[in-house]
Amino acid sequence: NMHGKNGKDLIMPVPIGTLIKDFESGEILCDLTIEGQEFIAGKGGRGGLGNSHFKSSTRQAPRFAQPGEPGEERTLFLELKLLADAGLIGLPNAGKSTLISALSSAKPKIADYPFTTLKPALGVVKYGEFKSFVIADIPGLIEGAHKGTGLGFQFLRHVERTSVLLHLVDISEMAEGDPTDNLEKINKELELYSSELIKKPQAIAGTKLDIKGDGKRFDTLARYCKDKHYAFFPICAVTGEGIKELIIYLGAKVEEYNKGSRAEN
Ligand SMILES: Nc1nc2c(ncn2[C@@H]2O[C@H](COP(=O)(O)OP(=O)(O)OP(=O)(O)O)[C@@H](O)[C@H]2O)c(=O)[nH]1
Ligand SMILES: [Mg+2]
Structure with a gap:
């Protein structure tokens, strides 16, 4: 009875003052300057469905499941610029x-x-x-x-x-x-x-x-x-x-x- 949407997020803590840039273009995507601020680096793929989702009156124990799709993939460049006064x-x-x-x-x-x-x-x-x-x-x-x-x-x-x-x-x-x-x-x-x-x-x-x-x-x-x-x-x-x-x-x-x-x- 699996469910793709139960897949865990991968959260990577970084220090305050971290700049997130696109690796290729160098474009600044986010500047993490506030405690607790989050940036979604890549969305997960559409989740799959476990075999129990395909149960029906005629198929009590389905032997197949729908696989999830791969998540977004991209390369980022993280640069730390300290926040000092x-x-x-x-x-x-x-x-x-x-x-x-x-x-x-x-x-x-x-x-x-x-x-x-x-x-x-x-x-x-x-x-x-x-x-x-x-x-x-x-x-x-x-x-x-x-x-x-x-x-x-x-x-x-x-x-x-x-x-x-x-x-x-x-x-x-x-x-x-x-x-x-x-x-x-x-x-x-x-x-x-x-x-x-x-x-x-x-x-x-x-x-x-x-x-x-x-x-x-x-x-x-x-x-x-x-x-x-x-x-x-x-x-x-x-x-x-x-x-x-x-x-x-x-x-x-x-x-x-x-x-x-x-x-x-
Ligand atoms: N007499 C005296 N010596 C000092 C004073 N301030 C620093 N020093 C000495 O100067 C030397 C260099 O001091 P640091 O604070 O390491 O210098 P810095 O600018 O951080 O040096 P870098 O990290 O190499 O760039 C040390 O031997 C210190 O003890 C002061 O007010 N009076
Ligand atoms: Mg010094």
Whole structure:
């Protein structure tokens, strides 16, 4: 007494932020951004009927059944774009992971060498009484990333959906290169990656304030940010200096963006 319609659905759980694309055309079929959201990837075939459905007064034990038809078949491409409110960008070793661990309970690997972070991580930043936002730490970017140098662009998609980018620039006396050159190099890469990403609001954090030495790099960066109208936050993730101001600013940016995107819908 079988029944095709009793066939079980095959449900595959995926993380929030998964984009479903057609494998061949690349067309976006669905963007799973809400908890519990479902996408029907393929319908099952018409169900068959078991032998008991063919019973009649003259045929008490039919030896045949109607087979079901095969289900839909198609090839999909699943791409995960994390849903974070704020994204940390910067050269390797700029202090991104140290900052996310100071802002949230995320515990990423931190070390004194470039490319410590190999995959993105998220942290929840709590502020105000009950407010919070999600921040993403991604591997460091370097010049030539658009050509695949370093870890390249593969992680930038994870900050594409953020409201604001926080660009970290090392202002310690040990840092290499001019801080403004370092900042511009990364922004050039962002621009080469996507004309949208470069338009995202960006704030600058001058990191490792505790070891700024004579403060020359600090002054250079502060002046540059003033000229270019970037919000500038000198911070030290170790002592906590400047962190509170930074959280308040990022929280406000995220709220402003969310209000705007709600108004659009
Ligand atoms: N003194 C001091 N050292 C810091 C501070 N922030 C980060 N560091 C050090 O800088 C080094 C690099 O820090 P990370 O947080 O791993 O840097 P990152 O930007 O995540 O680096 P990648 O993952 O390689 O891109 C580590 O040795 C940290 O301890 C700071 O505020 N003060
Ligand atoms: Mg890191």
